[in-house]
Amino acid sequence: MSWLRALRKTARSGMAAERRRLEPLVAARGALGLALVVGGSLALFGPGVAASSAFGAFQAAIATFQRSWRPRPTLALASGASLAVSTFLGYLTGAGAHPGLFLALLVLWTFGAGLAWTAGPTVGIIASSNVAIMLVTVTLPTSVAEAAGHAAMIAVGGLVQAALVVLLPVRRWGAHRDALADALAAEADYARRLRQDPTAPFDPVPLMTARSAAAVTPRQARRRPAELHGARGLAERIRPVLASLADPAVGVPAEGTERGRVRELLGAAGAILDAAAHAIRHGEPVELPPAAVAALRTPDTHGILHGPPRRAAVRLAAFGMYLLMRTGYVVTQVCVSAYVVFLLGMGGSEWAQTVRERVILTLLGGVLAMLGYALYPAWETPRLRGRLADWLVADGRYAATVVAHYADPAGSVCPDVREALLATRAARIAWQEALVRATHEPVRHRGLSHAATEDAEHALAQFGRIVMLMEAHLPERGAPAVPAAATLAEALRRATERGAKVVRERGEPDWDDLRETVATWDAPPDPLLRTGARMLLEALDELSAALEPQSPQPA
Secondary structure (H helix, E strand, O other): HHHHHHHHHHHHHHHOOHHHHHHHHHHHHHHHHHHHHHHHHHHHHHHHHHHHHHHHHHHHHHHHHHOOOOOHHHHHHHHHHHHHHHHHHHHHHHHOOOHHHHHHHHHHHHHHHHHHHHHHHHHHHHHHHHHHHHHOOOOOOOHHHHHHHHHHHHHHHHHHHHHHHOOOOOOOHHHHHHHHHHHHHHHHHHHHHHHHHHOOOOOOOOHHHHHHOOOOOOHHHHOHHHHHHHHHHHHHHHHHHHHHHOHHHHHOOOOOOOOOOOHHHHHHHHHHHHHHHHHHHOOOOOOOHHHHHHHOOOOHHHHOOHHHHHHHHHHOOOOOOHHHOOOOOHHHHHHHHHHHHHHHHHHOOHHHHHHHHHHHHHHHHHHHHHHHHHOOOOOHHHHHHHHHHHHHHHHHHHHHHHHEEEEHHOOOHHHHHHHHHHHHHHHHHHHHHHHHHHHOOOOOOOOOOHHHHHHHHHHHHHHHHHHHHHHHHHOOOOOOOOOOOHHHHHHHHHHHHHHHHHOOOOOOOOHHHHHHHHHOOOOOOOHHHHHHHHHHHHHHHHHHHHHOOOOOOOO
C-alpha cells in the first residue's frame, strides 16, 4: 500500500463517527460533573484554579467512557490522581531555572505513557493524556503553594466524577453484559451459518472478550448479577458441540432426513442463544421461543441421529436448558482542542492567540508523529510469518493435547485442553490483528502475498476446527484407551514445531514424518480419531501449498 493510500484510509477512519457507541446518559453525567467542578472552583478560587480542576474532571470523565472491566469510579479516581501528580511534579521541575529537569521528566513520563499501552488501551489513554495535559496545566500556577492547590483541585475533579458514577449509575455492569451478550449472539449467528455451510468458520474474538470481562475481583464477583455467572463457560462448551453436530465428517450425510434434523436443531440453538443474549444485555427475563424449545426436546431426535451426532444433539439440548436458567479519533481531538481553548481563555489568555497556537501546535505534533512513524517504523508486514508460525505451534499443541486424551481418557473436562485452546485462540487473534495493521502499512511486499495469507489462514482455521471436533467427542473417563494416539500426539507436536521454524525462515514446511506416522498407524477403534488424523494432515498440506514460493506482489 502506498503512503498516499495509507494516509487516506487513516484520515477516513479518524473522521468516522461510530454512532453505535454513543452513550448520551454517560455523556450527560460527565457534563454535569464538569459543570459542578468548574462552577464551584470558579466561584471559590477564580478562573486559574477552575481551569485546572476542569482538566481533572474532563480527563476523569473520558476515563469512564473507555471499555474497561475495572469499576468506573476507580478509573475516574486513578485518572484525577495521576494527572494531579503529573501537574505538581511538572511545575516543580519546570518552574524557575530548571528546564533540564522538566525535559527529563517529560521524557520519562512520555516513555512511561508508551509502556502503559501494553497494560491496555484504557491505561494507555490515561497515561498519554497526562503528558499532554501536563504541558498546559504547569503554566497555570505561579508558586509551589499554588501548584499544590491546582493539583489538589485536579484530584477533586476526578473525585467528583467518581462520586457521580456511584450516585447516578448508568447501566451497571453494562460493559460486562455487552461482552457476554456479544459472545452468545456470535454463537447464535454461527449456528445459523452452519445450517448452510457445515464447515463455516467461527471468530473467537467475542468469546475471548467475554473471558476478559469475566476476570473480576472477588469483591466484584460478590456483587455481579446472577445472569453473568456461568453463562460464558456454557457458551465455550456449546461451540464445539455445534460444529460437531453440523460437520459431515462426523457422520451426518450432506442431505437427507438426518441433515434436516441437524438443520432444525441448529436453528433452534441459534434462536435460544439469541434470546439469552437479549436477556443478558438488557437485564430482562428470557423469553423462550416455543418452537425452538420444542425442537430441542423432541424425542424423534434419538431415532433419527446415531453415534457422535446423537451425542452432540443430547449435549446441545447439557447446555441449552442450562443456559436459559464511540466517536472517531479526529472528532475527539477537535472537541478536546476546543475545550483547551475555552479553559485557557477562561484563565486569561487571548482567544485569538490561543486558537492560533492550538492549530499550529496540533499540526506540528501531527507532523512529528508522522516523521517518527516513517523514520522508526514498527511494521507488522515483515512479522507476519512469525505470527503465522506462532499460530501453527499453538494449533499443534492444542491438537497434541486433545489426541493424547484418546490414549488416556479423562472425560470431557480437561484443564490442559482448555489451556491449549485459549493459547491457540490468543495466537489466532494476534495473527488477525497483525494482518489488519499490515494491510494499511505503506510498505513493499516483504512478508506474505494476499493470496498466501488468505490460504494459510484458512488452512490453520480448518486445522483448529478439526481439533475442536475431536475435542467435542473426547472419550469419557474409563473408556477404552487408544494407545496409538499417544504416538500421533507426539508426532503432531514435533511436526508443527518443526514446521513453524521453517515458516519463520521463509521456507515451505513438509509433513513427511507425520504422514508416515498416520500411514503406518494401525486403525484405532475410534473412527472419529482415524478420520480426524487424516483431516489434520490435509489441513497441514493446504498450509504448505499456501506458502509455496511465489513472485513478490505489492502488499
